[in-house]
Amino acid sequence: xxxxxxxxxxxxxxxxxxxxxxxxxxxxxxxxxxxxxxxxxxxxxxxxxxxxxxxxxxxxxxxxxxxxxxxxxxxxxxxxxxxxxxxxxxxxxxxxxxxxxxxxxxxxxxxxxxxxxxxxxxxxxxxxxxxxxxxxxxxxxxxxxxxxxxxxxxxxxxxxxxxxxxxxxxxxxxxxxxxxxxxxxxxxxxxxxxxxxxxxxxxxxxxxxxx
Amino acid sequence: xxxxxxxxxxxxxxxxxxxxxxxxxxxxxxxxxxxxxxxxxxxxxxxxxxxxxxxxxxxxxxxxxxxxxxxxxxxxxxxxxxxxxxxxxxxxxxxxxxxxxxxxxxxxxxxxxxxxxxxxxxxxxxxxxxxxxxxxxxxxxxxxxxxxxxxxxxxxxxxxxxxxxxxxxxxxxxxxxxxxxxxxxxxxxxxxxxxxxxxxxxxxxxxxxxx
Numbered sequence: 001x002x003x004x005x006x007x008x009x010x011x012x013x014x015x016x017x018x019x020x021x022x023x024x025x026x027x028x029x030x031x032x033x034x035x036x037x038x039x040x041x042x043x044x045x046x047x048x049x050x051x052x053x054x055x056x057x058x059x060x061x062x063x064x065x066x067x068x069x070x071x072x073x074x075x076x077x078x079x080x081x082x083x084x085x086x087x088x089x090x091x092x093x094x095x096x097x098x099x100x101x102x103x104x105x106x107x108x109x110x111x112x113x114x115x116x117x118x119x120x121x122x123x124x125x126x127x128x129x130x131x132x133x134x135x136x137x138x139x140x141x142x143x144x145x146x147x148x149x150x151x152x153x154x155x156x157x158x159x160x161x162x163x164x165x166x167x168x169x170x171x172x173x174x175x176x177x178x179x180x181x182x183x184x185x186x187x188x189x190x191x192x193x194x195x196x197x198x199x200x201x202x203x204x205x206x207x208x209x210x211x
Numbered sequence: 212x213x214x215x216x217x218x219x220x221x222x223x224x225x226x227x228x229x230x231x232x233x234x235x236x237x238x239x240x241x242x243x244x245x246x247x248x249x250x251x252x253x254x255x256x257x258x259x260x261x262x263x264x265x266x267x268x269x270x271x272x273x274x275x276x277x278x279x280x281x282x283x284x285x286x287x288x289x290x291x292x293x294x295x296x297x298x299x300x301x302x303x304x305x306x307x308x309x310x311x312x313x314x315x316x317x318x319x320x321x322x323x324x325x326x327x328x329x330x331x332x333x334x335x336x337x338x339x340x341x342x343x344x345x346x347x348x349x350x351x352x353x354x355x356x357x358x359x360x361x362x363x364x365x366x367x368x369x370x371x372x373x374x375x376x377x378x379x380x381x382x383x384x385x386x387x388x389x390x391x392x393x394x395x396x397x398x399x400x401x402x403x404x405x406x407x408x409x410x411x412x413x414x415x416x417x418x419x420x421x422x
Binding site: 007008009010012013015016019020021022023027029030031032033034035036038040043044045046047048049050051052053054055056057058066067068090091092095 | 218219220221223224226227230231232233234238240241242243244245246247249251254255256257258259260261262263264265266267268269277278279301302303306
């Protein structure tokens with residue numbers, strides 16, 4: 001299809017969009033033709049937002065979350081509980097957990113999960129810096145909030161072992177169980193089995209949901 | 212979700228992507244986080260391709276297709292049949308028809324279809340310039356290759372009436388019928404009815420498909 005493009009400018013823009021995950025050449029062409037119909041200042045603003053994003057964005061020196069300052073607003077917020085650190089895979093997970101309003105501590109963004117299949121080892125993600133934060137002694141709980149996948153479990157286990165020398169630090173992980181709104185009939189056996197083992201007192205649940 | 216973004220740079224880039232058709236804020240965030248992981252030169256190239264696309268692209272003065280020159284390569288190609296003009300809605304349709312290798316004439320890109328519901332009238336699309344091309348007298352056939360929708364039919368009919376003063380010009384349209392690969396059982400009645408009315412000689416079809 002490439003040689004059919006009447007313009008190399010069009011071809012370049014389509015190739016760029018098609019390089020994004022989940023966007024094929026047909027969708028890319030549709031997006032590019034949409035941009036062509038917009039005003040020149042609007043399209044220039046689009047391009048500049050992309051360029052500035054990568055060029056000017058900074059990461060928090062403490063938790064590696066996206067930040068415009070050396071230390072992000074969460075890490076530098078004195079009203080947050082600095083003794084509890086929630087370990088997440090990426091920036092999106094920080095947003096998801098912030099949206100629950102249930103975590104009042106800090107974060108640690110790993111920037112990936114251990115995945116031997118993809119050649120990602122412990123040294124490729126921010127585990128050493130997590131251990132260093134724990135070493136400094138102010139942390140009493142590390143919450144592992146990683147995906148319930150093979151990679152998430154591998155990473156959970158690796159971090160758990162790396163934090164073993166610090167017995168004063170409680171290592172917890174997200175509860176696994178039946179998702180809110182899911183029917184028992186369609187819940188997989190593994191999840192169902194775990195949620196029976198980890199069953200909670202009805203009165204506790206009732207109190208929590210009202211808190 | 213807006214206020215949860217740790218960076219206005221991130222927020223701006225996400226808003227820009229979310230302004231594209233078919234891309235919501237979740238997908239936009241995924242695309243932006245993907246770009247953040249790419250190298251700075253790569254992301255800069257992305258942004259610049261978008262800016263240059265809108266700033267530098269030109270349209271053919273004859274057929275209004277995208278072009279890097281005043282007259283596009285198709286219009287200026289002497290081996291193409293300048294007496295047959297295929298009228299299409301947009302640039303993508305030119306590519307689709309070029310890919311069939313069945314049209315050897317020129318094109319006329321309307322840049323839209325008449326759609327009273329969307330406030331698009333005949334003066335908003337390139338119909339006057341089509342009539343002018345026909346007026347000049349070199350065109351013997353106009354092929355209407357517009358979508359089989361209400362808007363396409365309205366535009367077909369309008370163009371047909373505008374070209375009525377030029378009886379030497381044959382106005383044709385794409386055949387409507389059962390799509391190749393479609394089962395009769397699942398073909399809608401209107402299409403099926405039309406394809407019975409416009410049935411073709413089996414020997415003709417056989418010859419065409421081998422040509």
